[in-house]
Amino acid sequence: MLATMLYAPGDVRVEERDEPVIQKPTDAILRLTATCICGSDLWPFRGLNDVSSPMAMGHEYCGVVVAVGSDVKTVKPGQFVVGSFVLSDNTCPHCRHGFQSSCEQREFMTGGQAEYARVPLADGTLIATDTMPDDDLIPSLLAASDVLGTGWYAADAARVQSGSTVVVVGDGAVGLMGVLAAKQLGAHRIIAMSRHKSRQDLALDYGATDIIAERGDEGVARVKELTQRIGADAVLECVGTQESMQTAINCARPGSMIGYVGVPHGVQFDGQALFFSQTGMIGGPAPVRRFLPHLLDLILTRQINPGRVFDLELPLADAAEGYRAMDERRAIKTLLRP
Amino acid sequence: MLATMLYAPGDVRVEERDEPVIQKPTDAILRLTATCICGSDLWPFRGLNDVSSPMAMGHEYCGVVVAVGSDVKTVKPGQFVVGSFVLSDNTCPHCRHGFQSSCEQREFMTGGQAEYARVPLADGTLIATDTMPDDDLIPSLLAASDVLGTGWYAADAARVQSGSTVVVVGDGAVGLMGVLAAKQLGAHRIIAMSRHKSRQDLALDYGATDIIAERGDEGVARVKELTQRIGADAVLECVGTQESMQTAINCARPGSMIGYVGVPHGVQFDGQALFFSQTGMIGGPAPVRRFLPHLLDLILTRQINPGRVFDLELPLADAAEGYRAMDERRAIKTLLRP
Numbered sequence: 082m083l084a085t086m087l088y089a090p091g092d093v094r095v096e097e098r099d100e101p102v103i104q105k106p107t108d109a110i111l112r113l114t115a116t117c118i119c120g121s122d123l124w125p126f127r128g129l130n131d132v133s134s135p136m137a138m139g140h141e142y143c144g145v146v147v148a149v150g151s152d153v154k155t156v157k158p159g160q161f162v163v164g165s166f167v168l169s170d171n172t173c174p175h176c177r178h179g180f181q182s183s184c185e186q187r188e189f190m191t192g193g194q195a196e197y198a199r200v201p202l203a204d205g206t207l208i209a210t211d212t213m214p215d216d217d218l219i220p221s222l223l224a225a226s227d228v229l230g231t232g233w234y235a236a237d238a239a240r241v242q243s244g245s246t247v248v249v250v251g252d253g254a255v256g257l258m259g260v261l262a263a264k265q266l267g268a269h270r271i272i273a274m275s276r277h278k279s280r281q282d283l284a285l286d287y288g289a290t291d292i293i294a295e296r297g298d299e300g301v302a303r304v305k306e307l308t309q310r311i312g313a314d315a316v317l318e319c320v321g322t323q324e325s326m327q328t329a330i331n332c333a334r335p336g337s338m339i340g341y342v343g344v345p346h347g348v349q350f351d352g353q354a355l356f357f358s359q360t361g362m363i364g365g366p367a368p369v370r371r372f373l374p375h376l377l378d379l380i381l382t383r384q385i386n387p388g389r390v391f392d393l394e395l396p397l398a399d400a401a402e403g404y405r406a407m408d409e410r411r412a413i414k415t416l417l418r419p
Numbered sequence: 420m421l422a423t424m425l426y427a428p429g430d431v432r433v434e435e436r437d438e439p440v441i442q443k444p445t446d447a448i449l450r451l452t453a454t455c456i457c458g459s460d461l462w463p464f465r466g467l468n469d470v471s472s473p474m475a476m477g478h479e480y481c482g483v484v485v486a487v488g489s490d491v492k493t494v495k496p497g498q499f500v501v502g503s504f505v506l507s508d509n510t511c512p513h514c515r516h517g518f519q520s521s522c523e524q525r526e527f528m529t530g531g532q533a534e535y536a537r538v539p540l541a542d543g544t545l546i547a548t549d550t551m552p553d554d555d556l557i558p559s560l561l562a563a564s565d566v567l568g569t570g571w572y573a574a575d576a577a578r579v580q581s582g583s584t585v586v587v588v589g590d591g592a593v594g595l596m597g598v599l600a601a602k603q604l605g606a607h608r609i610i611a612m613s614r615h616k617s618r619q620d621l622a623l624d625y626g627a628t629d630i631i632a633e634r635g636d637e638g639v640a641r642v643k644e645l646t647q648r649i650g651a652d653a654v655l656e657c658v659g660t661q662e663s664m665q666t667a668i669n670c671a672r673p674g675s676m677i678g679y680v681g682v683p684h685g686v687q688f689d690g691q692a693l694f695f696s697q698t699g700m701i702g703g704p705a706p707v708r709r710f711l712p713h714l715l716d717l718i719l720t721r722q723i724n725p726g727r728v729f730d731l732e733l734p735l736a737d738a739a740e741g742y743r744a745m746d747e748r749r750a751i752k753t754l755l756r757p
Contacts, residue, residue: 175649178672178673180674182697334518336518336701338699344691345690346691348689348690349689350687350690352687353684356679356683356704357703359518359521359703361699361700361701362699363697363700364693
């Protein structure tokens with residue numbers, strides 16, 4: 082089968098590999114319907130993470146089950162499934178508390194940018210749809226695997242509720258999904274910080290009420306202007322740099338929560354400054370599995386259309402071009418069709 | 420009148436000063452019934468904060484109103500009042516959100532270790548009792564001014580609820596009040612980290628179910644043992660050092676909240692480590708005013724007895740000995756009678 086391998090920074094190759102097989106009784110094998118490239122895939126592509134040996138890329142996926150291990154009970158061959166990018170048993174104490182992304186058996190999905198993929202902990206990770214979904218829903222269902230679930234978690238972690246004033250820091254795919262989630266959770270005002278016209282437009286379509294193009298202190302000043310100097314009730318931090326985290330803290334009113342889902346790179350917090358800001362924060366890899374049933378329902382009933390975040394679609398064989406397009410910011414997010 | 424002044428580290432003097440007068444129409448003047456020494460007063464006493472000129476010490480207070488400014492509407496001369504150590508208008512947006520400690524007009528109380536004190540923003544800061552309270556309730560009412568309200572905020576910030584497993588890091592007065600608050604908020608299990616017999620005993624009296632004497636990694640290991648390796652649902656951090664904050668993070672289960680009320684001194688958080696711990700945190704100076712009506716009700720109806728945290732009572736004139744006793748850990752907390 083074809084699979085996407087990263088050999089070194091900038092060196093993505095789609096090449097012939099063995100098809101995956103059941104290794105454990107809790108595994109499932111999927112024939113992938115669609116997969117995609119994540120912003121986090123760009124870190125090793127850009128040399129920001131080590132690449133010690135060829136890496137099997139891809140952790141966002143949906144497709145049809147072709148085989149299951151002997152212990153798998155909730156999905157069966159022939160079913161269409163969507164799974165979280167974090168593999169979880171969905172039964173341990175952390176899972177039961179809704180934090181499947183800290184599951185005692187947690188693994189991170191790999192090898193999803195391929196024709197077939199092995200999904201460990203299938204029962205705790207995958208959700209099957211009742212019927213084979215319409216093809217036009219595939220991008221949205223794929224988005225639920227990570228980017229939608231992650232934006233949703235940011236809004237949940239920031240405790241967005243009916244009437245909230247929300248700031249979304251970051252206009253990547255996750256930030257845009259954060260806007261969508263905030264809208265669904267009843268936010269009254271959604272301020273999206275974005276400098277790119279196409280992303281601003283999509284943010285507005287997803288429910289943003291205000292766009293702020295300025296960054297850093299200027300961006301914070303604009304948020305303060307828009308909120309009568311109070312700051313936001315909830316902030317979604319969807320970047321992960323020192324500057325973006327500081328912007329999030331400075332936009333947030335005392336007593337608010339920041340949901341941070343951009344994996345922090347080189348970020349340090351000063352304890353005393355954070356203390357006196359009186360802003361709360363919780364982050365981490367998103368427990369997508371918690372939200373997946375609700376998100377699939379919203380998608381299948383066409384209440385939300387997160388799939389619009391994919392603005393480039395390529396055959397799997399052209400994955401390298403997909404990486405380049407995202408690296409050069411020619412695309413927000415690339416969908417790959419095996 | 421007598422007032423307590425800090426001239427330099429270790430140099431506390433109780434000396435004759437002018438009585439305070441109304442300076443603004445929102446002020447009240449109190450004749451203090453009782454005041455006390457705070458753990459945070461020890462920072463400048465120990466030379467950890469700068470002391471540039473003689474400082475009027477004391478921010479915890481209760482007493483009888485002797486004069487009010489022309490704008491004061493909710494308290495009047497002759498009434499017994501308790502006030503927050505943070506002065507607030509209780510009307511600004513942050514106050515209305517319950518974060519009076521980030522009030523737009525915030526000031527911190529000073530000069531409370533004296534016979535009389537001026538309380539700015541009296542309407543937004545003070546609560547009057549219906550009648551003159553019994554003398555044996557004075558220590559508890561005084562505790563509400565800061566230490567009880569701060570422990571209560573730690574529990575509230577950590578979202579302690581019915582059935583929670585709670586860890587309290589720190590066995591100072593605030594930590595002990597955190598134990599009391601967790602008990603009142605319905606915690607099922609309260610693990611107090613304490614190495615001192617007298618504090619362990621008081622923690623147990625206030626509702627602790629388990630005592631852990633170990634610190635650092637050993638202490639965390641004991642918490643994990645006691646919680647079937649899950650960690651706590653809520654952690655109250657009542658110290659403010661790098662070690663105590665790290666202990667709090669390591670004790671907390673993914674998805675839990677840490678309420679941190681020990682003012683961080685030299686504390687840095689690594690963003691990525693915090694992210695992957697998936698623990699939430701919110702801290703800051705306690706919005707005592709939010710809790711004050713409820714706390715006074717609990718005290719006046721004798722449902723709680725936070726005043727037991729005072730294990731040394733001295734005349735105001737002997738304040739210097741009170742500082743030394745706390746500095747040398749001979750006392751948990753010193754009450755001063757003007």
